[in-house]
Amino acid sequence: MNTIIIADDHKIFAESLAGMLEENNLFKVAGITHTVASTIETLQTTKASILLLDYHFPDGKGIDVAEFVHKAGLPIKIVILSMENDLPTMRQAEQLGVRAYLIKNLSSAELLEAMQQVFSGEKVFMWPEQSAGQATEVQLLSPREQEIVQLVRQGLTSQEIAAQLFLSNYTVETHRRNILRKLNMKNTAMLVQWAEKFL
Amino acid sequence: MNTIIIADDHKIFAESLAGMLEENNLFKVAGITHTVASTIETLQTTKASILLLDYHFPDGKGIDVAEFVHKAGLPIKIVILSMENDLPTMRQAEQLGVRAYLIKNLSSAELLEAMQQVFSGEKVFMWPEQSAGQATEVQLLSPREQEIVQLVRQGLTSQEIAAQLFLSNYTVETHRRNILRKLNMKNTAMLVQWAEKFL
DNA sequence: GGTAAAATACTCAAAAACAGGTATTGATTC
DNA sequence: GAATCAATACCTGTTTTTGAGTATTTTACC
Numbered sequence: 070m071n072t073i074i075i076a077d078d079h080k081i082f083a084e085s086l087a088g089m090l091e092e093n094n095l096f097k098v099a100g101i102t103h104t105v106a107s108t109i110e111t112l113q114t115t116k117a118s119i120l121l122l123d124y125h126f127p128d129g130k131g132i133d134v135a136e137f138v139h140k141a142g143l144p145i146k147i148v149i150l151s152m153e154n155d156l157p158t159m160r161q162a163e164q165l166g167v168r169a170y171l172i173k174n175l176s177s178a179e180l181l182e183a184m185q186q187v188f189s190g191e192k193v194f195m196w197p198e199q200s201a202g203q204a205t206e207v208q209l210l211s212p213r214e215q216e217i218v219q220l221v222r223q224g225l226t227s228q229e230i231a232a233q234l235f236l237s238n239y240t241v242e243t244h245r246r247n248i249l250r251k252l253n254m255k256n257t258a259m260l261v262q263w264a265e266k267f268l
Numbered sequence: 269m270n271t272i273i274i275a276d277d278h279k280i281f282a283e284s285l286a287g288m289l290e291e292n293n294l295f296k297v298a299g300i301t302h303t304v305a306s307t308i309e310t311l312q313t314t315k316a317s318i319l320l321l322d323y324h325f326p327d328g329k330g331i332d333v334a335e336f337v338h339k340a341g342l343p344i345k346i347v348i349l350s351m352e353n354d355l356p357t358m359r360q361a362e363q364l365g366v367r368a369y370l371i372k373n374l375s376s377a378e379l380l381e382a383m384q385q386v387f388s389g390e391k392v393f394m395w396p397e398q399s400a401g402q403a404t405e406v407q408l409l410s411p412r413e414q415e416i417v418q419l420v421r422q423g424l425t426s427q428e429i430a431a432q433l434f435l436s437n438y439t440v441e442t443h444r445r446n447i448l449r450k451l452n453m454k455n456t457a458m459l460v461q462w463a464e465k466f467l
Numbered sequence: 468g469g470t471a472a473a474a475t476a477c478t479c480a481a482a483a484a485c486a487g488g489t490a491t492t493g494a495t496t497c
Numbered sequence: 498g499a500a501t502c503a504a505t506a507c508c509t510g511t512t513t514t515t516g517a518g519t520a521t522t523t524t525a526c527c
Binding site: 211212213214236237238239240243244247256 | 506508
């Protein structure tokens, strides 16, 4: 029997998912955890073939667990179940040997199918091009511009950003002006609010 | 039998939740929807006693559905199942006659209990003070200051805020400085990021 | 009635952001 | 090879924000 550990801080989701998976008699749930810390602990005492891993936790990120598993060389196969397709995280996950990156907007049947694929050794990555396909405002921004939005969002001034990226203050301000123009916004407040949602 | 409609764009969650609810033979799931539009459509053709409503949808917000139900005067009881305690949304939900606002970080048993309470006419609102219990920075700000943060967050300049609140530009700027000092921040970007999370 | 906090308004000054330009380089694409 | 775009950098302004003060009035509470 394929055993699974479910790590998700949303207890309702974790529990009802466990029920669903056991119902089909294809998997057995060996453990349910709700924090990064307890997941890592459970991994060291419990054997399982697949770890169903959420991205968001109160005490950290799912990718931290993946990093731990990777470094420790544990034989468990990781399936990340995330809310959205977050490209940088997906790339990072692939680097860390994660076997699948699925979004929660997926039917139970599709999840079961994907897990069977993972179990038989395949990788299942739902890259945005294949899954959603909706053109977003984010794509209006170049990678560099997106990077700068992230730093602005953290509260850094143009000067601080320039220092951090080894650029001229002028360059950063040009980028910021281009960003505002592209997104049709007029100040930092609007940009940060937007970034909190979409970036 | 208490019938339920589940509206959640995360199909896995909606489906496994449905399974869990029907397992206990206390509820019957009359419908599952994944968008605001299809939820509103279903509400008009299907009778149910409780609507389990997510907050986030690809085509809108759960609160939009609540608004529709409120205006149309439908007799269905709404239970919002959100990711986090978002105070403004909770207040808005209460205004719209929503019966419960629960966070997903809740066990299945607690959810069932809360739904039983709602079914027997009670309201279940998990206000942050009761659930988390951590003294928040929000309380450092006076009502007027909180109001101004909301406007800053929307991208208004001090002048625009002054015009909207019939105040002197000086006053708004004083408030803004006091806000930043109280929260120990140094610019608007940090403030907006904070407001997105906590206000 | 007294006190404390909140809300209001002002001044002066520096820092940061915003708006409109221009220009060079490198990479990509047609 | 030309054209386009991304990334870099600079200049000249204006507007907005932030910092550090002071001061009056209103509100709330004991």
